Amino acid sequence: MPLAIGIHDLSFATSEFVLPHTALAAHNGTEIGKYHVGIGQESMSVPAADEDIVTLAATAAAPVIARHGSDRIRTVVLATESSIDQAKSAGVYVHSLLGLPSATRVVELKQACYGATAGLQFAIGLVQRDPSQQVLVIASDVSKYDLDSPGEATQGAAAVAMLVGADPGLVRIEDPSGLFTVDVMDFWRPNYRTTALVDGRESIGAYLQAVEGAWKDYSERGGHSLEQFAAFCYHQPFTKMAHKAHRHLLNYCSHDVHNDDVTRAVGRTTAYNRVIGNSYTASVYLGLAALLDQADDLTGERIGFLSYGSGSVAEFFGGTIVAGYQDRLRTEANIEAVSRRRPIDYVGYRELHEWAFPLDGGDHATPQQTTGPFRLSGISGHKRLYQAC
Ligand code: HMG
Numbered sequence: 593m594p595l596a597i598g599i600h601d602l603s604f605a606t607s608e609f610v611l612p613h614t615a616l617a618a619h620n621g622t623e624i625g626k627y628h629v630g631i632g633q634e635s636m637s638v639p640a641a642d643e644d645i646v647t648l649a650a651t652a653a654a655p656v657i658a659r660h661g662s663d664r665i666r667t668v669v670l671a672t673e674s675s676i677d678q679a680k681s682a683g684v685y686v687h688s689l690l691g692l693p694s695a696t697r698v699v700e701l702k703q704a705c706y707g708a709t710a711g712l713q714f715a716i717g718l719v720q721r722d723p724s725q726q727v728l729v730i731a732s733d734v735s736k737y738d739l740d741s742p743g744e745a746t747q748g749a750a751a752v753a754m755l756v757g758a759d760p761g762l763v764r765i766e767d768p769s770g771l772f773t774v775d776v777m778d779f780w781r782p783n784y785r786t787t788a789l790v791d792g793r794e795s796i797g798a799y800l801q802a803v804e805g806a807w808k809d810y811s812e813r814g815g816h817s818l819e820q821f822a823a824f825c826y827h828q829p830f831t832k833m834a835h836k837a838h839r840h841l842l843n844y845c846s847h848d849v850h851n852d853d854v855t856r857a858v859g860r861t862t863a864y865n866r867v868i869g870n871s872y873t874a875s876v877y878l879g880l881a882a883l884l885d886q887a888d889d890l891t892g893e894r895i896g897f898l899s900y901g902s903g904s905v906a907e908f909f910g911g912t913i914v915a916g917y918q919d920r921l922r923t924e925a926n927i928e929a930v931s932r933r934r935p936i937d938y939v940g941y942r943e944l945h946e947w948a949f950p951l952d953g954g955d956h957a958t959p960q961q962t963t964g965p966f967r968l969s970g971i972s973g974h975k976r977l978y979q980a981c
Contacts, residue, residue: 597719598760598911599712600726601659603922604881605651606750606868608640608962610933611941616745619938627745632831632862636869637749638936639734640961641947645672645751646682646978647966649732650689653753654965655925656728657690660755664726667718668698671707671873673901674734675700676976678783685978686730689966704779705827706901707731708752708873713907715756716765723758730754733872738787739945746830748869752877761920762884763895763911770810770908772802779902786948795902799833800840802906803898807841810908818845821910822893824857825879827900829870831862834879837898860886867930873901884913885923891915932963 612635613627627633639648649670657665670683681700701707701714708731715727732751737743778795781788803826818841826834838858842849861879863886865871871878876899883895890913900906936944949956949971957970962981969977 595720595723595758596760596764597716597758598756598765599754599763600757600760601656601755601920602752602762602877602881603652603655604750604752604864604874604878604926604929605648605964606929606933607637607643607648608934608964609638609936609941609944610635610867611638611936611938613745615938615941620740630832631745632835633745633866633869635867636747637933638941638944639749641944642958642960642967642969643962643964644676644968645674645732645734646676646685646689646976647962647964647968648749648751649682649686649730649753650966651964652732652751653686653690653728653730655922656753656755657692660726662690662692664724664757665692665728666696666725667715667727668692668696669701669711669715669727669729670698671701671711671729671731672733673702673704673707673781673872674732674736675702682732683730685976689978689980703905704901704903705829705872705875706899706905706907708877709897709899709907712754712756712765713769719756719758726755726757728753729756731874731877733874735870735872736787736945737790739942742792743788743790746870748871750868750871750874750878752874752881754877760914762914762917763880764914766910766912768810768813768815768909770806770808770813770815772805772809772906774801774805774904776904778904796833796836798902798904799900800837802900802904803837803841804844806898806906806908807844816894816910818842818847820894821896822890823860823883823887824896824898825861825876825883826858826898827876828862828865828879829875831866834858834862864926864930881926884917884921885926889918891917
């Protein structure tokens with residue numbers, strides 16, 4: 593019997609503010625149906641000036657440490673594409689804020705929205721080598737496009753923290769994985785830009801091509817058939833994309849495509865993404881959180897995961913929900929993370945979108961905005977300063 597390894601606990605955090613799509617639509621004259629129905633988004637999380645991927649990551653991970661302690665955690669992997677430093681891992685700041693032991697390896701991973709899945713798979717390898725160890729995998733991102741661009745409606749921000757270990761409490765991750773990589777310029781962000789560049793239509797085509805490629809490899813490696821999955825968690829840059837992706841997969845597998853079947857497969861995974869927006873590498877695991885929180889008993893059911901990161905890398909894999917998982921869910925905290933956000937008006941959102949530290953190396957404090965447990969209090973001599981509140 594192979595060792596069962598997977599996700600033992602999962603917790604997420606999102607930002608202080610939320611911008612409803614009605615406010616964006618009122619500003620740019622878009623018919624609201626395009627947002628609510630066309631892309632399937634209702635609102636997006638907007639970080640305060642004193643929040644970033646570090647504060648989001650620490651906020652997501654703190655409840656995991658509070659529940660399980662840190663004795664068995666020997667590795668922290670922080671996956672992000674909204675990095676705050678070209679050299680130092682954001683994970684080191686998180687390690688410090690959480691008070692983790694110094695005998696820990698910490699590293700940052702990047703491949704667009706795929707990074708957290710790489711982190712999860714690398715973590716499984718580490719646990720395979722020493723099942724007494726656990727790995728804290730954190731996905732944390734702030735999705736940012738230019739103001740008044742088509743991508744603006746698909747922004748968002750969130751972090752998901754997953755404790756990966758042997759004999760997992762939530763999801764046992766299975767072999768094989770289906771892999772797909774191709775060099776494509778569908779979405780990218782050069783180091784000198786704070787906002788991503790994207791060819792919207794090309795990015796949707798590249799995503800669908802990757803779904804096919806990853807599934808093909810998965811099938812050739814002896815993976816399960818579509819009927820053996822109870823639900824599918826797709827990367828969700830906007831929730832309609834999960835529907836498009838699953839419809840594409842059904843077509844590719846020569847299945848009849850009925851809207852009800854597509855909704856049954858992906859509908860329960862979209863609740864958090866619909867109101868948080870694109871959280872890049874955290875998105876597919878927010879989909880898992882929504883599924884676990886919303887579905888009736890999934891014990892013993894197999895879930896499909898399709899992780900896509902522009903550029904592009906994709907992976908399809910399966911996971912089985914383990915007995916007793918419902919006792920370990922954080923449904924109330926998850927709902928609270930979403931509902932505690934304070935609505936911001938369009939002018940306030942625009943100011944935050946353009947907010948940046950001066951680059952002069954001086955001392956600059958951030959305005960006190962977040963009511964979360966950690967904040968970025970300022971910058972001094974080009975060093976970011978964080979504090980637990
Ligand atoms: P757009 O040009 O603003 O919108 O771009 P559109 O004209 O394509 O309309 C969108 C949908 O709304 C269409 O449906 C319309 O018909 C419908 P579809 O044809 O796609 O089924 N529509 C309406 N529906 C109901 N009532 C109405 C109405 N009007 C129109 N009144 C786009 C949309 C998503 C391209 C844009 O927002 C964008 O560029 N977003 C960013 C890129 C993106 O999210 N790409 C997704 C795939 S790539 C990916 O997932 C990776 C990523 O997460 C990055 C990473 O990996 O790091 C982005």
